[in-house]
Amino acid sequence: MSPLVVMRAGDKLAAVLRNPDDEVTVRARGLLAEQGVPEPEIDRAVLGLGAALRRESLERKVVRELGGTDPARLARPRLKDDVFEAWVPVGLLAHVVPGNAPTAGVLSAVEGLLAGNVNVLKTSGGDTAFTAHVLAALAACDPSGEIARRLVVLHFSSGDTDWLETLCAAVDAVAVWGGEEAVAGVAALVRPGCRVVDWGPKLSFAYLTEDYWDDEQVLRGLAHDVCAMNQQACSSPQVVYLDTADAGHVHAFARRFASFLDEAIPDDVASPDDQEWAEITNTVLVAEHEELLGLTAVHTDEERRRRIIVDTRPALRASPLHRTVWIKPLPRREILSVLRPMRRYLQTVGLGAQRQDVAALSRTMLAAGAQRISLPGGMLGSYDGEPHDGTYALQRYSRRVDVQLDAAFRSYACLDELTETVQLPPPQREITSKSEFATLQSDLSRAEVFFRTGGTTGAPKLSAFSWADYHEHMRYGAEGLLAAGFDPSTDRTMNLFFGGQLYGGFASFFSVLDKLEAVQYPMAGQQNRYDMVAQSIVDNRVDTLLGMPTYLVRLFVEAGETLWSYGGVRKIFFGGEHFGEAQRRWLAEEFGVEVVRSAAYGSVDSGPMGYQCGEAPMRVHHLFTGVQTLEIVHPEHDIPVERGEVGRLVFTAHTRRGQRLERYEIGDLGRWTDPACPCGRRTPRFELLGRSGDVFRSGAHFLNYRRFGLVADELYGYAGQVQIVLDEQNDRERLTIRLERDRGLENHDVLADFLQRYPELWITAERDRMVTADVELCAPGEFVRTETSGKLVTVLDHRDRSR
Numbered sequence: 001m002s003p004l005v006v007m008r009a010g011d012k013l014a015a016v017l018r019n020p021d022d023e024v025t026v027r028a029r030g031l032l033a034e035q036g037v038p039e040p041e042i043d044r045a046v047l048g049l050g051a052a053l054r055r056e057s058l059e060r061k062v063v064r065e066l067g068g069t070d071p072a073r074l075a076r077p078r079l080k081d082d083v084f085e086a087w088v089p090v091g092l093l094a095h096v097v098p099g100n101a102p103t104a105g106v107l108s109a110v111e112g113l114l115a116g117n118v119n120v121l122k123t124s125g126g127d128t129a130f131t132a133h134v135l136a137a138l139a140a141c142d143p144s145g146e147i148a149r150r151l152v153v154l155h156f157s158s159g160d161t162d163w164l165e166t167l168c169a170a171v172d173a174v175a176v177w178g179g180e181e182a183v184a185g186v187a188a189l190v191r192p193g194c195r196v197v198d199w200g201p202k203l204s205f206a207y208l209t210e211d212y213w214d215d216e217q218v219l220r221g222l223a224h225d226v227c228a229m230n231q232q233a234c235s236s237p238q239v240v241y242l243d244t245a246d247a248g249h250v251h252a253f254a255r256r257f258a259s260f261l262d263e264a265i266p267d268d269v270a271s272p273d274d275q276e277w278a279e280i281t282n283t284v285l286v287a288e289h290e291e292l293l294g295l296t297a298v299h300t301d302e303e304r305r306r307r308i309i310v311d312t313r314p315a316l317r318a319s320p321l322h323r324t325v326w327i328k329p330l331p332r333r334e335i336l337s338v339l340r341p342m343r344r345y346l347q348t349v350g351l352g353a354q355r356q357d358v359a360a361l362s363r364t365m366l367a368a369g370a371q372r373i374s375l376p377g378g379m380l381g382s383y384d385g386e387p388h389d390g391t392y393a394l395q396r397y398s399r400r401v402d403v404q405l406d407a408a409f410r411s412y413a414c415l416d417e418l419t420e421t422v423q424l425p426p427p428q429r430e431i432t433s434k435s436e437f438a439t440l441q442s443d444l445s446r447a448e449v450f451f452r453t454g455g456t457t458g459a460p461k462l463s464a465f466s467w468a469d470y471h472e473h474m475r476y477g478a479e480g481l482l483a484a485g486f487d488p489s490t491d492r493t494m495n496l497f498f499g500g501q502l503y504g505g506f507a508s509f510f511s512v513l514d515k516l517e518a519v520q521y522p523m524a525g526q527q528n529r530y531d532m533v534a535q536s537i538v539d540n541r542v543d544t545l546l547g548m549p550t551y552l553v554r555l556f557v558e559a560g561e562t563l564w565s566y567g568g569v570r571k572i573f574f575g576g577e578h579f580g581e582a583q584r585r586w587l588a589e590e591f592g593v594e595v596v597r598s599a600a601y602g603s604v605d606s607g608p609m610g611y612q613c614g615e616a617p618m619r620v621h622h623l624f625t626g627v628q629t630l631e632i633v634h635p636e637h638d639i640p641v642e643r644g645e646v647g648r649l650v651f652t653a654h655t656r657r658g659q660r661l662e663r664y665e666i667g668d669l670g671r672w673t674d675p676a677c678p679c680g681r682r683t684p685r686f687e688l689l690g691r692s693g694d695v696f697r698s699g700a701h702f703l704n705y706r707r708f709g710l711v712a713d714e715l716y717g718y719a720g721q722v723q724i725v726l727d728e729q730n731d732r733e734r735l736t737i738r739l740e741r742d743r744g745l746e747n748h749d750v751l752a753d754f755l756q757r758y759p760e761l762w763i764t765a766e767r768d769r770m771v772t773a774d775v776e777l778c779a780p781g782e783f784v785r786t787e788t789s790g791k792l793v794t795v796l797d798h799r800d801r802s803r
Contacts, residue, residue, distance in 0.1 A: 001146045003062045003069060004424060004654050006113045010053035012141035013134075016422040017050035031130040032102055036463045038270045039383050041229065047105050049134070053110065055386045056446075057150050059657075062114055063468065064385030065392040069655050070626050072116055074403060076413040079478055080488050082405050084415050089116035090195060091172035096158070096186055097131065097257060098177040099124030101216050104542065105131035108175055108393075110138070113150060115397040116206040120152040127155060128568050144425065158182065165189045171348050173197060173397065196397045202347035202389060203318055205239035207330070207361065211353035213242065213253050216260075221377020223257070223264035225350060227306075228380055230270060231321040234389075235348040235372065235379050238319035241330040243353075253299060253325045254310045258299050261306050265323065269305065272322045280307070280319040287311070288424050288645055316342045343369025347389060350376040362416045410487065411614060413479035417622075417681040425630045426652045427662045433640050434667045435607065437461060438659050447658040451504035453604035463503065463604045465658040472655060473607040474508065477600050479516035480611025483622070483679075484573060484597045486544070488516040494537055496547030496555070498790045504604050505576065512599075525551050525790060528781075534559030537569065544571040546599055549579040550721060550792045553777040554780050556591060567592050573599035576791055578690075580709055581618060582719035601688065606651050606661050610686065620673055622683045625654055630686065631663070632672060642670045645687055667692050696795055698726065698735050699770030705794045708737060711757045718743060719784050725776075727798040734772045735765070741777035750775045 016022045025046065032042045044121060049254060051057060062069060071087035096103035105121050109131075112119040123131045132153040139148040151667055156163050168174060168186060173195035176186045183200045190196060206225070212218045225237050240257070242250055272280060287309045290296040297310040306323040314330045330338055339346065346369040353361055362373045373388040376383065403415060412418070419577055432440060438454075438461065447464035465473070493513060499506030506524045513520040521540055526533050533555060536542070545552060552572060556563055563569060570680045579596060582680040587593040601610035601621045609628050610621030623630050641647035649668045655660040669689045677685060694705040698710070707726055712718035720740035727734050737754060739745060751773060753763040765773040784793045 001051055001113070001150065002424065003058070003071070003114045003116075005067075005142060005144060005146050006110065007055045007058045007062075008427075009138055009141040009147055010058050010110065011055035013138050014050045014053040016056075016099065016137065016141075017046055017053070024133075028130060028137075029129045034128040035102065035126055035130065036270065037102060038266075038268050039079060040266055040268055041156075041270070044229075045103050049106060052103075052107060053138075056657075058110070058114065060384035061466075064393065065394040066115075066398065068472070068516050070105075071394075071398070073414055073626060074416050077478070079413060079482060082407065082409060084403040084405070086401055087115070087395075089118075089403050090397060090399055091117065092170060093117040093119050093397055094167055094171040094174040095121045096174065096176045096178065096182065097121055097123050097127070098182075098334050099126045101177070102127075102130055104177055106134045106138075106506055108177065109135055109151065110176075111393045112397050113147060115394050117173075117397060118150045118152075120167065120171065122154050122156065122158075122164070129155070129319055142696045143428075152619060158185070161189070168194070168391045175199060175397070183364040195396070197393075198390065201307075201345065202234040202371075203239075203316065203342070203345045204348035204350070204379060204381070205241055205316065206237045206350035206352065207241045207243065207365070208253075208376070209243040209332075209354065209357055209361075210249075211354050212376075214256070215352065217500065218352045218376045220261045220353075220420075221375070222266070223260040224377055225379040225549060226261060226325050227264040227269075227323055228268065228476050231319065231325075233380055235374075236321075236352055237325065237348075237379060239316060239322070239326040239328055241314070241328055243332050244329050245331045247329065250310055250312065250327055250329050252301055254297065254308050257327070258301075258306075258308055261323070261325075262301060265305050276320070280322060280324060283320045283324065284309070285666070296582070298671055300718070308460050311463055312342055314338045325550055331365065332361065335361075336368050339365075339370075340366035343743075346370045347413050348372040348374060350379040352376050370582075375660075411483050411679075413482050417683050419682055419684045420626050421681075423623070423625050423684065424652075424654055426629050426631060430795060431633070431650055431663045431665055433665050434605075437463075437664075440662075440664065442660075444659060444702050449658065450502060451507075451604045452502035453504075459564070465607075465656075468486065469607070469656055469658050470511070472627065474511040475515050476627055477512040477602065480513060480575060480608060481516065483611050483613045483681075484599065485571065485595050485614050486516070486518070486573060488518040491544040492519045492521075492540070492542050493544040493546060494521040494523050494533075494540070494542045496523055496525050496533070496545055496551060497575070498548070498551075500524075501787070505548070508602075509599065511576075513546075513554065527551075527790070530555050530558035533560065534562040536564075538562060538566045541568065543568050544573070545569060546573050548576045549574050549583065550577060550783075551579065551721070551786070551790060552720075553583055553587075556587060557780065560590070563591055569593055571595040571597075573597055575599045576600065578619070578688075578706070578709075580719060581719050582711060582713040585717070588720040603666060605658070606664060607654050607664060609651055609666070612675060613681060616685075617676040617687070619688045621688065622681055622685055625683050628653055628788075630684065632670060632686065635669075641671070646671050647690065649686070671694075691794070694794060695796070696724075698725070699733060699764035699768060701764045703735075703758075703760055707758060708754070711754055712739065715753050715757060716743070716745060716748065718745070721780065721792055723794060723796065724784050725791060725796045725798070728800060729772060732772055733770065733799065734774060735761075736774045738776045738778050738783065740783075745777060 016024050017574040029042050066087045074084045074086040076526050078084050085387040095108045109119050168189040176183045177199045179201050183198050194503045206222050286472050287296045287298050298307040314328050349365045349370045446466045448467050449465040450462040453463045495509050497505035497509050510522050518713050584596045600608050604606040608624050629652040633652040649666050649670050670686045673685045673687050690706045709722045720743050723738040725736040765771045
């Protein structure tokens with residue numbers, strides 16, 4: 001199961017939990033109240049759960065801990081190496097949930113789901129079905145049913161060892177939350193080889209240097225850390241250490257700290273139960289007796305809501321909690337000797353020190369065994385993807401595996417492509433047309449990188465990406481180039497895509513080649529400097545070119561003698577436009593180019609969408625299923641077409657962060673083709689059949705721009721540019737076919753040939769006399785291109801009705 005399924009469901013549930021009137025939220029709060037959780041703690045638990053389940057939070061966690069949003073993908077970590085690695089589930093994962101942290105079971109199960117495991121939870125005896133209720137709500141937010149199939153919640157007492165033993169005997173790993181006794185009890189029941197993930201008891205403390213003993217902000221924050229959760233969290237401070245050996249300083253601090261602690265105690269605070277009161281009373285009585293020896297001092301309030309115990313001995317000891325805190329001296333020179341014996345229990349240190357001391361003291365605390373360093377007032381805080389007790393939970397719930405192969409798999413970046421590959425389902429929302437692109441940018445809070453798009457088919461606009469989007473897309477672009485036949489170990493590449501004016505082609509393929517660790521000469525497309533570019537190719541022994549077809553063909557036309565004499569260009573990878581078959585033949589026959597293939601099917605709007613393998617026909621691409629879902633819908637209705645039928649291409653970019661891109665009509669036409677490919681990949685394949693704008697009405701008939709290029713190829717083996725110009729002359733519509741001169745067409749009646757080979761053109765121009773057809777032979781530089789990308793504008797419509 002993909003983590004994206006969990007992220008989508010978690011985000012839906014997070015929105016539900018933010019609504020206090022939703023029946024799921026109301027029921028969850030009621031179940032916590034039945035457990036005796038105070039109202040402020042209920043608020044904190046529900047809101048914290050909602051924050052943790054947001055897609056952004058889960059996404060950051062998965063990426064930080066497992067390296068990407070699809071960690072189970074068996075892919076090359078380094079595209080030059082013949083090694084494939086992945087994170088895979090441990091299998092059946094049990095969670096033994098604690099009773100003092102009501103949301104721990106839900107969050108532990110979500111972590112198990114993100115790692116792809118089947119999860120069985122044993123809730124605590126005091127759980128009133130809160131955990132089961134929230135997880136059932138999570139499963140209900142997943143229409144695929146994948147989450148429901150991977151969750152089981154059991155409720156029985158830990159004292160029922162027969163049940164617990166039966167559970168432990170079946171699992172591949174068990175996560176245990178609780179004290180040492182609970183951890184030891186479960187560890188004794190598991191079979192050999194079963195992984196025990198120990199989330200055992202931890203102890204946290206604050207450490208203040210002399211500069212901060214009187215700092216009101218620090219003391220107020222520290223008092224909040226003590227009172228916020230009744231010290232029930234592992235990161236709650238149980239001890240406050242002062243950087244001193246003077247007992248007088250410790251006693252003075254305790255008296256000063258008492259007032260801050262009194263202010264921080266909430267009005268609605270839970271009272272300890274009888275067993276907890278017994279432990280508190282015993283600790284206080286012992287301290288009061290030791291006070292007679294000058295070792296301790298006890299400070300309590302009249303309402304018995306808090307206890308401050310001064311102890312002149314520095315040894316770390318646990319507090320009985322419920323706002324009971326030790327104050328102890330610990331000179332910095334003694335930190336390691338005092339704390340290191342307790343290193344297995346240490347978790348968070350709230351460090352109050354001058355900037356010069358923070359780095360040195362942090363290193364000392366970490367060497368002593370502490371896992372986290374924070375500031376007083378922030379000890380209970382966390383961030384998405386933070387290590388828990390010094391490890392990443394998702395890695396402990398996963399296995400890292402590898403497959404080592406040879407050069408026979410050199411063009412395969414991911415072995416999963418050779419197995420059945422299923423697309424993620426599209427979201428349930430209306431299709432967004434290309435003209436409505438701006439509606440997808442209502443939230444750009446995560447946008448960091450902007451590229452200009454739309455200059456070919458409409459007014460230019462900006463497409464928004466996060467840096468994470470960009471690097472993820474470039475990784476897939478690199479994999480696609482590898483599949484197309486690029487060899488990063490040997491190919492010497494010149495990047496001739498255009499750059500500047502926010503155009504993304506050059507920058508994108510610069511990064512693609514970076515991911516491949518390939519030799520690159522980042523020249524960028526240089527208009528009207530073809531001799532200079534060609535000479536650079538020769539001087540640097542470049543054998544592979546990346547760029548747009550119109551520019552690359554013109555380069556070989558204008559600097560043909562230099563490139564013919566060199567004869568070293570073996571591969572061309574192109575993007576942005578279609579590369580005609582006649583042009584390919586010309587490059588092969590005249591210049592010895594062996595490979596002319598799509599570098600990627602992508603757009604600035606939605607990133608990489610498809611790639612060609614070495615066996616792909618001219619316009620056929622495999623789908624990048626890791627980042628895209630493709631729907632092909634009817635040209636006029638938003639319903640799927642049958643396989644083989646032509647329709648509009650609609651993409652959903654599942655991992656896009658910079659802006660939402662769901663069910664977006666890219667503006668291209670295509671059809672599904674036979675998924676069985678000679679290369680062995682099982683990813684869906686589709687054939688591109690031109691832009692939606694390539695089909696235009698002239699007179700009373702629809703004509704297709706691509707048909708003009710095919711006719712020219714069939715008639716003359718023409719490999720040049722084709723441009724259609726629509727305008728009006730003497731109140732009559734005119735269609736002009738622009739072709740390149742000096743291509744051997746001057747001796748042909750080109751218009752008559754086109755009218756004979758293209759029946760729909762003959763009907764509208766000759767039979768119906770609705771359109772005046774014409775042919776214009778132009779120099780290559782006279783063809784109109786977009787200013788931003790240099791792409792050929794295929795159809796120029798200057799008719800009044802189109803203005």
